[in-house]
Amino acid sequence: MPPTPCSLCHTARALVKRPKTGQQVCKDCFFEVFETEVHNTIIEGKGIFERGEKVAIGASGGKDSTVLAHVLSVLNKRHNYGLDLFLLSIDEGITGYRDDSLETVKQNQVEYGLPLKILSYNELYGWTMDKIVEQVGRRNNCTFCGVFRRQALDRGAAQLNVDHIVTGHNADDIAETVLMNIMRGDIARLGRCTAVTTQSEDTIKRSKPFKYAYEKEIVMYAYFKKLTYFSTECIYSPDAYRGHARVFLKDLEAIRPSAIVDIIHSGESFVLEQSVQKGMKAMQTCLRCGYISSNDLCKACALLEGLEAGLDRSALRQTQDSSTAAPVGHRTIPMFERYSKVGIAQPTEGIEKGVQAVEIR
Amino acid sequence: MASSDDIVTTSNGLGYTSSSAAHPETLVKPPAAPSASEDTIEIRIEFGGGLHLLFSSQPSHKIRIPRYEPGNADQLPQAVTMRYLVSWMKSNLLSEREEMFGDGDGVRPGILVLINDADWELEGELEYELKDRDEVVFISTLHGG
Numbered sequence A: 001m002p003p004t005p006c007s008l009c010h011t012a013r014a015l016v017k018r019p020k021t022g023q024q025v026c027k028d029c030f031f032e033v034f035e036t037e038v039h040n041t042i043i044e045g046k047g048i049f050e051r052g053e054k055v056a057i058g059a060s061g062g063k064d065s066t067v068l069a070h071v072l073s074v075l076n077k078r079h080n081y082g083l084d085l086f087l088l089s090i091d092e093g094i095t096g097y098r099d100d101s102l103e104t105v106k107q108n109q110v111e112y113g114l115p116l117k118i119l120s121y122n123e124l125y126g127w128t129m130d131k132i133v134e135q136v137g138r139r140n141n142c143t144f145c146g147v148f149r150r151q152a153l154d155r156g157a158a159q160l161n162v163d164h165i166v167t168g169h170n171a172d173d174i175a176e177t178v179l180m181n182i183m184r185g186d187i188a189r190l191g192r193c194t195a196v197t198t199q200s201e202d203t204i205k206r207s208k209p210f211k212y213a214y215e216k217e218i219v220m221y222a223y224f225k226k227l228t229y230f231s232t233e234c235i236y237s238p239d240a241y242r243g244h245a246r247v248f249l250k251d252l253e254a255i256r257p258s259a260i261v262d263i264i265h266s267g268e269s270f271v272l273e274q275s276v277q278k279g280m281k282a283m284q285t286c287l288r289c290g291y292i293s294s295n296d297l298c299k300a301c302a303l304l305e306g307l308e309a310g311l312d313r314s315a316l317r318q319t320q321d322s323s324t325a326a327p328v329g330h331r332t333i334p335m336f337e338r339y340s341k342v343g344i345a346q347p348t349e350g351i352e353k354g355v356q357a358v359e360i361r
Numbered sequence B: 001m002a003s004s005d006d007i008v009t010t011s012n013g014l015g016y017t018s019s020s021a022a023h024p025e026t027l028v029k030p031p032a033a034p035s036a037s038e039d040t041i042e043i044r045i046e047f048g049g050g051l052h053l054l055f056s057s058q059p060s061h062k063i064r065i066p067r068y069e070p071g072n073a074d075q076l077p078q079a080v081t082m083r084y085l086v087s088w089m090k091s092n093l094l095s096e097r098e099e100m101f102g103d104g105d106g107v108r109p110g111i112l113v114l115i116n117d118a119d120w121e122l123e124g125e126l127e128y129e130l131k132d133r134d135e136v137v138f139i140s141t142l143h144g145g
Helices: A026-041 A063-078 A098-112 A123-124 A131-136 A141-159 A173-184 A188-192 A215-224 A241-253 A260-267 A274-279 A301-306 A313-317 A341-347 A347-354 B082-092
Strands: A056-059 A084-091 A114-119 A164-166 A206-207 B025-028 B040-048 B062-066 B111-117 B134-140
Touching: A026 A063, A026 A215, A056 A063, A056 A141, A056 A274, A063 A084, A063 A114, A063 A215, A084 A123, A084 A141, A114 A123, A123 A141, A131 A141, A131 A301, A131 A313, A141 A301, A141 A313, A173 A188, A173 A215, A173 A241, A188 B040, A215 A241, A215 A341, A215 B111, A241 A260, A301 A313, A313 B134, A347 B025, B062 B082
Parallel strands: A056 A084, A056 A164, A084 A114, A164 A206, B025 B062, B040 B134
Antiparallel strands: B040 B062, B111 B134
């Protein structure tokens, strides 16, 4: 086959076939269209960022968050967003998995010149995933990890005093989540999983600048830019349900590459009837730890109580209507405070340890 | 324009660090040692995104395969294609879990393939005719970000 010229600059050799459009583009044009599309997602409507905002990039060391940290650093300079960027990593305490990927994040910290904060399950909950799996077994441990990670990100962000968390969720991830929410009948999540930015009262704003970025392009970008990322499967049981949705989606994409944005579009088009919305629980704060919750106790506090009581998998069924006080002798999650005055006046020891001040230009 | 804000790394962009891949390259011989007269080509194979775990945990391989498709002697010699290479890899290089790599006579959806740094979708995919010293990169996108 003779080399195909780039369909944008018509000079260089095309090296990437874009899944969304079928366009055949050269390396430089690929970088430019990829970055421009992310920029467009960021500035669409009122825009997801405000000038001077402090933004934490949820960084796992994997491809998506690594490319996000790179692209956001580039766009912040190029378009002068005026953002104060941080890397925020959660250490779940999984030996042989997270410890390796955290090394990658530490390398990214140096490469991008961004301050890094690492918050561990161990310091927040008193449990590592290794210890949780030891107690509850390999089935369903993803539930603990998912609930704990979400809250840990918010708490890490609060400790950094940031206004906004961005994550590397890409178009494929969001399409997967739409499918999963339909299959599980989770109407509340279906309604919000396609939003670029979500924010409810008392929670930190979260955005997904890669909402329209295909996974293929993210991987190609990382490869052509030779970015440092870490790729390995979690050593504990994979999220089997998501795995099926993922394989199904990849099969669809192979037949019709637009399937991914089409599914996202379908997810966006679902409109909840008033009667359905009324049936959904109002949000409150957890009586024990102050984190946002739809019950008296947040899911993390309930799970933690089950763990502390020495329960196995049945810890998952721990009630969220319990009394405010934790049983005597149980470890609990520290009170959730946004913009904690202590944090501003004198950074806690954790922050000082975690954040190494690196100049951001 | 993108080059001005580039970030310098020593990474290979393939999702592993040198510590996770102690022996970066192995030379895999074809099953039967080729006789001097046999016409073979050298292909370099790289794995990214954790795929090397299916290939004896070696991210980089240099292999020799026949230049022409084995076939009837009375037909014109046919250069080997990516289809041949993928099937050769399944029988000679893959160390575990074939279903994580192969799908029919191709590769599983979600595995990106680059031939000499170009998306194989621009190169004819399985029909691409391999040349001596071609470099083929396989990158899995199938797990976590």
